[in-house]
Amino acid sequence: MTQYIPKHKKKAIVNRLMQAGIQTMCPMCGGELNTLIDGYVVTILQPHINKYQLGGKTLPAVVMVCGKCGYIRQHALGPLKLLDILQEKEGENGKTE
Numbered sequence: 242m243t244q245y246i247p248k249h250k251k252k253a254i255v256n257r258l259m260q261a262g263i264q265t266m267c268p269m270c271g272g273e274l275n276t277l278i279d280g281y282v283v284t285i286l287q288p289h290i291n292k293y294q295l296g297g298k299t300l301p302a303v304v305m306v307c308g309k310c311g312y313i314r315q316h317a318l319g320p321l322k323l324l325d326i327l328q329e330k331e332g333e334n335g336k337t338e
């Protein structure tokens with residue numbers, strides 16, 4: 242199965258989240274919110290509420306999921322200074338070029 246986020250990048254993301262002091266206890270069930278989903282979520286920001294356009298400004302994020310209840314939490318890459326991770330080019334096999 243193709244890895245969307247290579248292992249070394251996942252490690253860097255988790256390290257930065259921990260450095261930021263995130264809580265890993267799930268606010269819904271008290272379980273561990275420590276599973277980083279293998280892929281980025283990119284929300285496309287819209288200039289209007291009654292039209293939908295592709296492209297333009299985005300809000301890239303990573304997703305953590307509670308292993309017990311499935312609660313989903315997103316962390317924007319910008320404030321965590323994680324955007325540099327996206328700047329690296331990756332080949333189809335996920336390896337950094």
Ligand SMILES: [Zn+2]
Pocket residue numbers: 267268269270271272273307308309310311312
């Ligand atoms: Zn939970």
